[in-house]
Amino acid sequence: MQLTLWTYEGPPHVGAMRIATSMRHVHYVLHAPQGDTYADLLFTMIERQDKRPPVTYTTFQARDLGGDTANIVTRAVQDAVDRFAPKALLVGESCTAELIQDNPGSLAMGMNLGLPIIPLELPSYSKKENWGAAETFYQLVRTLLLERSKAREPRPGRDGRRPRVNLLGGTILGFRCRDDIAEVTKLLASLGVDVHVSAPLGAEPDDLRRLPDADANVCLYPEIALTTCSWLQRTFDMPTISTVPIGVGATRDFIAEVGRVLAIDVSGVLGGETLGAASLGSSQSRMPWYSRSVDATYLTGKRVFIFGDGTHVVAAARIASEELGFKVVGLGTYSREMARDVKACAEKYGVTALITDDYLDVERTVAELQVELVLGTQMERHIAKRLGVPCSVISTPIHVQDVPARYSPQMGFEGANVIFDAWVHPLMMGLEEHLLQMFREDFEFGDGASPSHLHSVAPAKPEGPASAMVSESHGPAITPVVSEPAPVSVQSPTATTVAEASGAQHETPSVAPTWSVDGEKELSKIPFFVRGKARRNTEKYAAAQGIDVITTETLYEAKAHYGR
Amino acid sequence: MSTSLPVVNEPATGGCTDAPVLRERGQREVFCGLTGIVWLHRKMQDAFFLVVGSRTCAHLLQSAAGVMIFAEPRFATAILQDRDLAGMADCNAELDRVVAELLARRPEITTLFRVGACPSEVIKLDLHTAAQRLDRENFPRVRVLSYSGSGIETTFTQGEDQCLKAMVPHLPAATDGQRRLMVVGTLADVIEDQFSRLFSQLGIGPVSYFPARRASDLPPVGPGTQLLLAQPFVGETVRALQARGATLLQAPYPLGADGTTRWLAAAAAAWDVPAEHFRRVTEPAQTRAATALQRYRGALEGKRIFFFPDSQLELPLARFLSRECGMQLVEVGTPYLDRLLTESELALLPAGTMLSEGQDVEKQLARCEAQHPDLTVCGLGLANPLEARGLRTKWSIELVFSPIQGYDQAGDLAELFVRPLDRSARLTV
Numbered sequence: 003m004q005l006t007l008w009t010y011e012g013p014p015h016v017g018a019m020r021i022a023t024s025m026r027h028v029h030y031v032l033h034a035p036q037g038d039t040y041a042d043l044l045f046t047m048i049e050r051q052d053k054r055p056p057v058t059y060t061t062f063q064a065r066d067l068g069g070d071t072a073n074i075v076t077r078a079v080q081d082a083v084d085r086f087a088p089k090a091l092l093v094g095e096s097c098t099a100e101l102i103q104d105n106p107g108s109l110a111m112g113m114n115l116g117l118p119i120i121p122l123e124l125p126s127y128s129k130k131e132n133w134g135a136a137e138t139f140y141q142l143v144r145t146l147l148l149e150r151s152k153a154r155e156p157r158p159g160r161d162g163r164r165p166r167v168n169l170l171g172g173t174i175l176g177f178r179c180r181d182d183i184a185e186v187t188k189l190l191a192s193l194g195v196d197v198h199v200s201a202p203l204g205a206e207p208d209d210l211r212r213l214p215d216a217d218a219n220v221c222l223y224p225e226i227a228l229t230t231c232s233w234l235q236r237t238f239d240m241p242t243i244s245t246v247p248i249g250v251g252a253t254r255d256f257i258a259e260v261g262r263v264l265a266i267d268v269s270g271v272l273g274g275e276t277l278g279a280a281s282l283g284s285s286q287s288r289m290p291w292y293s294r295s296v297d298a299t300y301l302t303g304k305r306v307f308i309f310g311d312g313t314h315v316v317a318a319a320r321i322a323s324e325e326l327g328f329k330v331v332g333l334g335t336y337s338r339e340m341a342r343d344v345k346a347c348a349e350k351y352g353v354t355a356l357i358t359d360d361y362l363d364v365e366r367t368v369a370e371l372q373v374e375l376v377l378g379t380q381m382e383r384h385i386a387k388r389l390g391v392p393c394s395v396i397s398t399p400i401h402v403q404d405v406p407a408r409y410s411p412q413m414g415f416e417g418a419n420v421i422f423d424a425w426v427h428p429l430m431m432g433l434e435e436h437l438l439q440m441f442r443e444d445f446e447f448g449d450g451a452s453p454s455h456l457h458s459v460a461p462a463k464p465e466g467p468a469s470a471m472v473s474e475s476h477g478p479a480i481t482p483v484v485s486e487p488a489p490v491s492v493q494s495p496t497a498t499t500v501a502e503a504s505g506a507q508h509e510t511p512s513v514a515p516t517w518s519v520d521g522e523k524e525l526s527k528i529p530f531f532v533r534g535k536a537r538r539n540t541e542k543y544a545a546a547q548g549i550d551v552i553t554t555e556t557l558y559e560a561k562a563h564y565g566r
Numbered sequence: 567m568s569t570s571l572p573v574v575n576e577p578a579t580g581g582c583t584d585a586p587v588l589r590e591r592g593q594r595e596v597f598c599g600l601t602g603i604v605w606l607h608r609k610m611q612d613a614f615f616l617v618v619g620s621r622t623c624a625h626l627l628q629s630a631a632g633v634m635i636f637a638e639p640r641f642a643t644a645i646l647q648d649r650d651l652a653g654m655a656d657c658n659a660e661l662d663r664v665v666a667e668l669l670a671r672r673p674e675i676t677t678l679f680r681v682g683a684c685p686s687e688v689i690k691l692d693l694h695t696a697a698q699r700l701d702r703e704n705f706p707r708v709r710v711l712s713y714s715g716s717g718i719e720t721t722f723t724q725g726e727d728q729c730l731k732a733m734v735p736h737l738p739a740a741t742d743g744q745r746r747l748m749v750v751g752t753l754a755d756v757i758e759d760q761f762s763r764l765f766s767q768l769g770i771g772p773v774s775y776f777p778a779r780r781a782s783d784l785p786p787v788g789p790g791t792q793l794l795l796a797q798p799f800v801g802e803t804v805r806a807l808q809a810r811g812a813t814l815l816q817a818p819y820p821l822g823a824d825g826t827t828r829w830l831a832a833a834a835a836a837w838d839v840p841a842e843h844f845r846r847v848t849e850p851a852q853t854r855a856a857t858a859l860q861r862y863r864g865a866l867e868g869k870r871i872f873f874f875p876d877s878q879l880e881l882p883l884a885r886f887l888s889r890e891c892g893m894q895l896v897e898v899g900t901p902y903l904d905r906l907l908t909e910s911e912l913a914l915l916p917a918g919t920m921l922s923e924g925q926d927v928e929k930q931l932a933r934c935e936a937q938h939p940d941l942t943v944c945g946l947g948l949a950n951p952l953e954a955r956g957l958r959t960k961w962s963i964e965l966v967f968s969p970i971q972g973y974d975q976a977g978d979l980a981e982l983f984v985r986p987l988d989r990s991a992r993l994t995v
Contacts, residue, residue, distance in 0.1 A: 015622075
């Protein structure tokens, strides 16, 4: 049994719903009790879909359990087929139905409905949403291509036509999939490559039957599409283009891989990309120049923590480190399926990957690492908010704010522009940071001062569709927050230490050095966003030097010792 | 509209007491009883709710709870995993471990509810016996109770009913036979305060609220306890309280000015409050409510409204909107019809109102579209799709989470229904 407060992923049948909802002419009959229909609101409210998800729920009740729940399934299947006339029908069960073992998939198969039935077995008590989505997509593709997969057809040559690829993995409730697909399509067009089928988002069953007619598959989101791409590769000898084009470097690598896999000349596009050049014309993205412009100097070495799904974390680590000059001090994922990739990535940056789906672990880590920017999910946004650290959202689980009205891709050259803005704006701007450091005692530069280009006070705005009902409350922080103790007796002219003044901690004299009133006052002149780090470094230094009472001198000695 | 005050004992014209009800069975677009935790954990600040269920339960709670409110909530889910399902002996040990972990982390918790969900009900995990054992071990520091919020047994607001019912056996016995008022069903704190002032001015008391702001403040019950219901979904709790000697005061619910007057009047009658005194105490608030309602009546009068079943508030809302705002009721759906709780409401509905119980959502959507009402009250899963088909909607869940009861909220309540119409009138895009 696992104690959970919040969860990064829903159950696997929600993953199946994402596939059904992403496509046209696919319907999903879900054997589930009342209440499981809550999942509809993810689609209609978070993603603001203007249609209901194509899902029929059997809605069985306790009083049905002794009787014929199987009958309820067949009736729901028949009704769904009659009413919606789908071209393919997914049939599965939610966690509760899994326990009563009606095997709805087999029941539907036995009904001779004259359309492809895809029975789904998604183990709810061991797997989660993304796995469910990947498995559903794979089963759907496999079922629809069953005949062709047996035929062992030879790979068709290109015969003078333009090369074409499938874009696989985009889904509803994925992170910016809608715009990524548009951006990657544009990018491929600039290389002379057509998009044959984009799936599951925007596709219908007949499109999936055409998948093998493309020259390669682009695995846009490995969480969702890797299983399918591997199967297509094994079965139809279709190569997989696996570079995820998030970030300038990755986009360039993606173009190169497309060229290699499709044996086409991409130098026309790649040639315009000049590595290491400091000018506006050096890339199709503005990001390299913005990052090299002197205004961005203040980004150098900022400590970032990255958490999310595997795809976006691995991409974000590279961008943070190589393209924005941050220092990656920690990263991790909630996606166990992607743990290996994320661990390998962590190794590259000399950190240990945090593989967990417990947001309290993440919060503890963020607090301990004294980070200056968090790149994460909506969970991390809240964690960061509570710890007073800027944050940008890079991954699912999504929130209504992650489905913006404007064009806002993450992939390709435009995606890199979007990322530059999204990650840099939450931070203090360069000169503002300097002014805050220099004139720390300006009465308008209180600790609550946020960047002047943002709202000075976080507005108590609704957080989500239903959130008007329950306001976001700031409950007791549960982790060892890097809290600033109240400035105890700062005005006191005596040289007593803070610990003495507050009459605390007599029993631990040398383990934790105490702060003198002077030292504490000097510390308070350091801007709040780096003060935690200064405090920690100074205390570490004092402990190492055997200093019991931290004075102003100690503070500056530690500063000299550690550097910025 | 006339400015005269509503006459409390005016006989209902026609009514729906014996009206036919369309009973439907099919796909339900309604939350399960776990959702009640979203407001119960805020109402009872010393209570913790531990759902014993699946990842679906955890996902439902965070999705329903405003998609993510990230204060550490006073609820959590113990997610059953494969190894728990393999052997039952493990489950109880695992739960004990989880509870110990929780209680260690949250020392301020005085009441722990272990909430059954669909999976724990289906595998027949006996939370009740286990809760009794844990209660013996942890009481008096922590009271451990259990109830089911599962979707196979409860719908949306029924979760609160089950929760309160679980507390009933632990209410102290009032053996003195003294006349006391118990208001049953969660109310916003501000509304409780308003009602307390009115009861006090009317000379009605002592008054207790169930649930109270602290789960450990259990109101006494016994012969002499008069139950006045604040919410139309506490049926089983009422029956359990009746079994402990309490008497139910039949009244409509305190929605709207007239509803509130009738609700207070039921208590006043039980306390033999002279009519003149009742009038003197309530008149200023009635006048204020009439003024507030006047502002919105024009926008609602004659408009046609359709209720999908959701919170059980449908009947009282329909009564308020038809009697006090002049709306026409196209269909009033309710998840279930408990006549013990709705007698007074049914009597006040216009004769001929189309009532439906349960749901077959596809059929109901077809009826709704055919009728093309001016306003449709429905759940979050249906609202945007209906908007996209040209219907104006009101989320029913907002009516559960907003303070809408009492005189001083009557205008706010009407405004909640005006807003979608107003918005639609403003937009040109």
